Amino acid sequence: MGDSIIHIFTVLKDEFDIIPIKKPINFSKLVKDFYSSIIKTETEKYITSANELSKLLIIPVIEKIRSKEKIVIISHDLLLKIPFEALFTSSQKKEINDYSKFDYLIKTFDVSYHYSSTLYINNLKERILAETNANNLEKSFIGFAPVFAKDDITGYTLASNELAILSDGLDDLMRSVIIDGKKFNELKYSEWEVKSIIELFSDKKPNLAYFYSDATEESFKANIRNYHIIHTASHSFVNENHPQISGIVFAQPTDTTSPDDGILYAGEIYNLDLSADLVVLSSCESGLGKLVRGEGMMALTRGFLYSGAANIIFSLWKIPDKQTSELMIEFYKQMLSGKSYAEALRQAKLNLIKNQVTTRPRSWASFVLIGSD
Numbered sequence: 001m002g003d004s005i006i007h008i009f010t011v012l013k014d015e016f017d018i019i020p021i022k023k024p025i026n027f028s029k030l031v032k033d034f035y036s037s038i039i040k041t042e043t044e045k046y047i048t049s050a051n052e053l054s055k056l057l058i059i060p061v062i063e064k065i066r067s068k069e070k071i072v073i074i075s076h077d078l079l080l081k082i083p084f085e086a087l088f089t090s091s092q093k094k095e096i097n098d099y100s101k102f103d104y105l106i107k108t109f110d111v112s113y114h115y116s117s118t119l120y121i122n123n124l125k126e127r128i129l130a131e132t133n134a135n136n137l138e139k140s141f142i143g144f145a146p147v148f149a150k151d152d153i154t155g156y157t158l159a160s161n162e163l164a165i166l167s168d169g170l171d172d173l174m175r176s177v178i179i180d181g182k183k184f185n186e187l188k189y190s191e192w193e194v195k196s197i198i199e200l201f202s203d204k205k206p207n208l209a210y211f212y213s214d215a216t217e218e219s220f221k222a223n224i225r226n227y228h229i230i231h232t233a234s235h236s237f238v239n240e241n242h243p244q245i246s247g248i249v250f251a252q253p254t255d256t257t258s259p260d261d262g263i264l265y266a267g268e269i270y271n272l273d274l275s276a277d278l279v280v281l282s283s284c285e286s287g288l289g290k291l292v293r294g295e296g297m298m299a300l301t302r303g304f305l306y307s308g309a310a311n312i313i314f315s316l317w318k319i320p321d322k323q324t325s326e327l328m329i330e331f332y333k334q335m336l337s338g339k340s341y342a343e344a345l346r347q348a349k350l351n352l353i354k355n356q357v358t359t360r361p362r363s364w365a366s367f368v369l370i371g372s373d
Contacts, residue, residue: 001023001027001076001077001078001079003023004022004023005021005022005023006020006021006023006056007019007020008020008057008060008061010061010064010065011117012064012065015064017064019060019061021056021057021060024052027056028078030049030053031049031053031078031079031081031082033048033049034046034049034053034082034086035081035082035317037049037050038083038086038317038360038361038362041360041362043097044094046361047092047094047096050086050087050088051091051092053082053087054088054089055091057087058084058087058088058089058105059089059090059091062089062090065109066108069109070109070110070111070343071109071111071112072113072120073112073113073114074113074114074115074116074120075113080115081316082316083361083365083366083368084105084111084113085104085106085111085349085365085368086105086106086365087104087105088102088103088105089103089105089107090103098359099359099360099361100353100354100359104353104361106353106365107350107353109346110340110342110343110345110346111342111346111368111369112311112368112369112370112371112373113369113370114370114371114372115302115370119305120372123310123372124372139201139228139229139336140206140207140228140229141197141201141208141209141227141231142207142208142209142224142229142230142231143194143197143208143209143230143231143233144194144209144210144215144220144231144232144233144234145187145190145191145193145209145210145212145215145233146211146213146216146251147187147190147191147211147212147215148184148186148187148235148249148251149212184235184249187233187234187235187321188321189322190233190234190282190321190325191211193233193282193324193328193329194209194211194231194233195209196325196329197209197328197329197332200329200332200333200336201336208223210223212251213254215234215250215251216250216253216260216262217250217260217261217264218253218259218260220232220250220264221260221272224272224274224276226275228275228276228277228278229276229277229279229280230274230279230280230309231279231280231328232248232281232283233282233283233324233325233328234248234249234250234282235249236248236249236281236300237249244265244266245265245267246265246300247263247265247266248263248283249262249263250262250263250264266300266302266303268303269300269303269304269307270303270306270307272303272304272308273308274307274308274309276308276309276310277309277310277311278309278310278312278313278341278371279304279309279312279313280312280313280328281304281312281313281314281315282315282324282325282328300314301314301370305370305371310372311341311369311370311371311372311373312369312370313341313345313367313368314367314368314370315366315367315368316365316366316367316368317362317366318366319362319366319367320363323358324367326358327348327352327363327364330347330348331344331345332344333348334347334348340373341369341373342373345367345368348364349365352364
C-alpha cells in the first residue's frame with residue numbers, strides 16, 4: 001500500500017500480474033470501520049465498509065482466482081489486522097438482514113495468510129523437510145487450559161485414554177485479560193474445549209493435556225518440543241508500544257523460586273525451538289501487535305514462526321469463551337476427518353455461519369490461519 005496507490009499482486013502457477021488500484025482518501029477509515037463494525041455488530045456500517053473494501057481488494061482480482069480452491073493472502077500495513085474472509089466476492093445489498101446470506105470470501109475459498117512471500121516459501125520448504133524426517137510427530141497433540149478457576153482447584157494432567165467430558169451451564173466470558181493485580185477471569189469453557197479435543201485424538205498416538213495449576217509456563221516449555229500440534233486455551237494480552245512484552249498467561253506459579261512467572265512473553269517465544277506443524281492460540285487478540293515499517297506485524301505469531309512452527313491459528317479481536325470453544329472443537333473434527341488446516345477452519349466457520357446464533361462475523365471471523373498449510 002502506497003500513499004495514493006494500492007498494488008495487488010496475483011501469483012498463480014503459470015501467471016503473475018500487478019493491478020494498481022487508486023487508494024481512496026478515506027481508506028484508513030474504511031479499514032477501521034470494517035474492523036469495528038464486525039466487533040460491535042453494526043450491520044449497516046459493516047455492509048457499507050465491506051462493500052467498499054471488497055470493490056478495492058477482492059473484486060478486481062476475483063475472475064483471476066475464481067477457479068482456485070485455496071488462496072494465500074499476504075497483506076500490508078493496516079490490512080494485517082482484518083479478516084479477508086469477511087469481505088465479499090460481489091457487492092451486497094444493504095437490505096439483506098440475514099448475515100448467513102452474504103457472499104463472504106470464505107464461502108468460495110480456503111483462506112490462509114502469511115507475512116511475506118519469502119517467509120511463506122521458506123516456511124513451506126521447512127515443512128516439507130520436517131514431514132519427511134518427523135513422521136513420529138504426526139497428529140500428536142498437547143493442550144493447556146489454566147482455566148483460572150475462582151475456587152482453588154487442584155491441577156491435573158490428562159492423557160487421551162483418561163477422558164471425561166465437562167458440560168454444565170457456563171458463563172460466557174471473553175478470553176482477554178482482566179487483571180486486578182492478582183486474578184484473571186475464569187475461562188470455564190476452556191476446560192471443556194481441551195477435553196473435547198483430546199477425546200477426538202483418543203485413537204491417535206499418545207496425547208496430553210494440562211489443566212488448572214498443572215497448566216504452567218514451566219510445563220509448557222518442558223513438554224511442547226515433541227508434539228505435532230500445540231494448543232493453548234487461555235488469556236493473552238497485547239502491548240502495542242512494547243510488543244516484546246505481549247504474552248500468553250498460564251497458571252500462576254506457587255513456588256517463589258520458579259524461574260518462570262506464569263506469563264510466556266513474546267520475547268521468550270523466539271527461543272522455544274519447536275517441531276510443531278500447528279500452534280493454536282485459542283485466546284483473544286493473539287495475532288495483534290505493533291505495525292513496524294519494513295517488518296509488518298510484530299505479534300506473538302512472529303515468535304512462533306521463528307521458533308519453528310509451520311502454521312499458527314490466532315485471533316484478531318476479543319471473542320466469547322463459549323464461541324471460541326465451539327469453533328475450535330469443530331475445527332479439530334474437520335481436520336481429523338482428513339481436511340487441511342485451511343479447509344478445516346473454513347468448514348468450521350461455514351458451520352457457524354449457518355447457525356443464527358453465531359452467523360455474524362464477530363463470532364467466526366476472528367480466528368485466522370497463518371503458515372504453509
